[in-house]
Amino acid sequence: KNxxxxxxxxxxAQEGEFITINCSYSVGISALHWLQQHPGGGxxxxxxxxxxxxxxxxxxxxxxxQEKHSSLHITASHPRDSAVYICAGGxxxxxxFGKGTHLIIxx
Amino acid sequence: KAGVTQTPRYLIKTRGQQVTLSCSPISGxxxxxxxxxxxxxxxxxxxxxxxxxxxxxxxxxGRFSGRQFSNSRSEMNVSTLELGDSALYxxxxxxxxxLVGQNTEAFFGQGTRLTVV
Numbered sequence: 001k002n003x004x005x006x007x008x009x010x011x012x013a014q015e016g017e018f019i020t021i022n023c024s025y026s027v028g029i030s031a032l033h034w035l036q037q038h039p040g041g042g043x044x045x046x047x048x049x050x051x052x053x054x055x056x057x058x059x060x061x062x063x064x065x066q067e068k069h070s071s072l073h074i075t076a077s078h079p080r081d082s083a084v085y086i087c088a089g090g091x092x093x094x095x096x097f098g099k100g101t102h103l104i105i106x107x
Numbered sequence: 108k109a110g111v112t113q114t115p116r117y118l119i120k121t122r123g124q125q126v127t128l129s130c131s132p133i134s135g136x137x138x139x140x141x142x143x144x145x146x147x148x149x150x151x152x153x154x155x156x157x158x159x160x161x162x163x164x165x166x167x168x169g170r171f172s173g174r175q176f177s178n179s180r181s182e183m184n185v186s187t188l189e190l191g192d193s194a195l196y197x198x199x200x201x202x203x204x205x206l207v208g209q210n211t212e213a214f215f216g217q218g219t220r221l222t223v224v
Binding site: 030031033035040041042043044045048050086088090091092093094095096097098099100 | 140144149211213216
């Protein structure tokens, strides 16, 4: 059974700070997804990674396949970045989700 | 391009009833997967359909079932509802033919919030 562990569970930061959310995953997961969920429930796919690094605007996602670890970084954080960030591993069991990081960016 | 559409958005049902939820994928996407999200268990994979065939299933009882139609629209059904079935049910569609999440990005709908009373 695939497993995904995410940390921290909760994170409060000031506007402008650099944010890092970490994710570790088990053998059997071949791709790692970072998702964003706002109040109301809808989920937006931010990145899908199987190697290296991806960047979109102020968001950067990295993955280390040997260590089975991925990070999501937010540069120059803004209150509109406040949301739940979820990492999910794709494998033969479908998508396996971490418990999410509840991020609050204070002005 | 329209996103993934789930209907209804909210639903209240009584214990013992059954419910059917609908998901219309993004045009051209042939894979649809379903997920349950609860405060206690978080997000959990229910099942995935591709070309009208269920090709992967999570660890849920047989009361949870689904199907996919030839136009890729999908429905999931929960029979004999229990209080614990109260959850946000999300579906996602993917363009490519591989198992969802392995080599293809998943695009999620807004979800259906089911309350069982």
